[in-house]
Amino acid sequence: MYYSLYYLFFISLYYVKSLEVLHNETVRVRISTGEIEGYIDRNGKSHVHVFKGVPFAEPPVGNLRFSLPKEKSPWHFTWDAKQYRAACMANTTVATKLQKVISEDCLYMNIFADSRCTPNDSCPVIYYIHGGGFFWGSAVQFEDEFVIDRYASDRMVFLIPAYRLGMFGFWDFGDDTIVPRNLGLHDMIMSLKWVQKEILAFGGDPGRVTLMGNSAGASTIQFLSVSPAVPRDYYSNIVISSGSPTTFNGFNHSATNFIVKQSGCRENVSNPNNFSQIVDCLRQVDAFKLLDMAQLAESEDDVFFDGIVSDGPLFHNKTFTQLLSEWKQVPLFIGATKYEMYDHYKNITILCRKYGSIFDYSANRTIQACVDKYDNLMEKYKVRQMLIDSTHAEVYREAALNTRKGQPSYVWEFTMQGHNMHAGDISFMIGTHRPIVLTEEERVTNQAMYKAMTILK
Structure with a gap:
């Protein structure tokens, strides 16, 4: 028994040390701003080149706080990209693990690239925007193993960019000449520009970029798709879940x-x-x-930074509905969970204004009609149904519009018990809140989601 335990301990110790050695196996890439050193992960189906904390902009600190992102200046050393950088400033009361370390210096890209992807044999790129209501969440919250096994090991380059959150990303002084609105969205556009310029060095094809996101990440993509400031050739496909392109500028x-x-x-x-x-x-x-x-x-x-506003140069002071004529039609994969967007608002009028804004329902009589329909002593099931209705209606509206413009649209509704509330499908999309042991139904769904998510690659 003693020898068996010793043997198991020795094997475990050897395994851990082996992982350390493997992670010490480095890989270098040169981009326009300098040389970057990451590491090789050999634990997946394929060897994967991992680069964490690659800068796409100057740190937005000091005089750059509340300013548009500034392109990163060249460096004359080898940039260490083997560890995650700090998450962006956010509410950490609900954060776990690496998200507890926060800083304004956070505008970095995390890159997972199949080693078979090279500049001469480039692979499709997935650009994943994290959710979190625009005031929490981060680009460092995901499990490496899931990203590597699900995506990067399958001849893909998977990207997770950071963007400023809350007051640092969505400050609204009412004057864009002093502090531009939607700084977090400007960060996204800057990182997409960086992808077009640099991703080929990592083996990614800049002409095959899929935008993927859940919840606030999906909403961000919905707004990017209608902003005149985003060039059409920055992306080729869209995969979004549980998005709600609301704006409530106040x-x-x-x-x-x-x-x-x-x-x-x-x-x-x-x-x-x-x-x-x-x-x-x-x-x-x-x-x-x-x-x-x-x-x-x-x-x-009860006031907070609620994310994207339609004021300012990114949207020319137009609502999402008014901007739909700018929709950049590409192959679209869009869906929602069965019981979407039930949240914690207590004021039914605010709810009606917020979710009614998706469809430009802003007239007082329309808002009052919404209140009359759903406000019966704020019965939860009625409020929930209003949120479900607005989110599902937007899914079908965007899919229909995209199809009318000549591109394929694929629509799904996630109904699995235990995963059918808002963002409940995220564990199958990016591994967040993933059960340690999957049931047979979850295992089958996991495989089906993978095939669905990568249908457009």
Whole structure:
């Protein structure tokens, strides 16, 4: 018995040491800004080149806080890309593992590339945008093993970019000449530009880029697909789940005003009506103090940074519905869970305005009709049904529009028990909240989802 235990311990120790040695097996790539060193993962179906924390923009710190992303300057050393960088500033009360380490210096790309993908034999690229309501979640929250086994080992290059969240990514001062709105979305556009320029060096084909996302990540893709600022050739396919392209511009502006007041910056400048002075003051405030103020705004005043707004140059002050004529038709794979978008709003009027905005239902009589239909002492099943209806209707609207424009559209509804609430399908898409042991139904669904998700590659 003693020898058996010793033998098992020795084998386990040898296995762990072997993994360390394998991860110390490095691989280097040169891009336009300099040389990058990652590592080779040999534990999947194929050898995979892994590069973590590859910069696509300058750190948005100091004077670059609340500024448009700036292209990364060249470096003259070998960039170490073997470890994840910090996650973007976010609410960490619901975060786990690596998301607990947060920083403003977070604009990095994580790259998983099949070693068989080369510049001379390039592979399709999947560009995955994480969700989290635009105020939490990160590009470092996913299990490497799932990404490698599900995607990167199958002749693909899988990318997970970071973008600024909450007040750092969706500040709304009401004046784009002082602080541009939708900074988080500008980060996405900058990283997509980087992909077009650099991904071939990693074996990825810039002409075959699939945008993939769930929840807020899907909503981001929906807005990217109608923004005149995004070139058509930046992507070739779309795979999205549980997206809801809502805009309620007042939230971000109200949250911004709350933080300006809490910070004392309006009182501490020579001219309290000079927004530029106020922003310069806010750039001096500790990032974690600003994050605390944002969380205080939500808990005390029920105002928060709600993500993308339609104001500003990215959308020319048009709503999502008004921008649908700009929809860039590509092969589309779109779906939702059976019981979508049930959340924690207590005010039925806010709910009707928020989700009605998807379809430009903003007239007072229309909002009141919505309230009358769903507000029966705020019975939960009625509110839930309103959210289900709005999300499912948007799925079918976008699929129909895309088909009318001459491209194939594939629609699904995820109904599996235990996974049929909002984002319940994410464990089969990217491995988040994945059960340790799959049931037979989950195993079959897992394989079916993989085939479905990669049908457009």
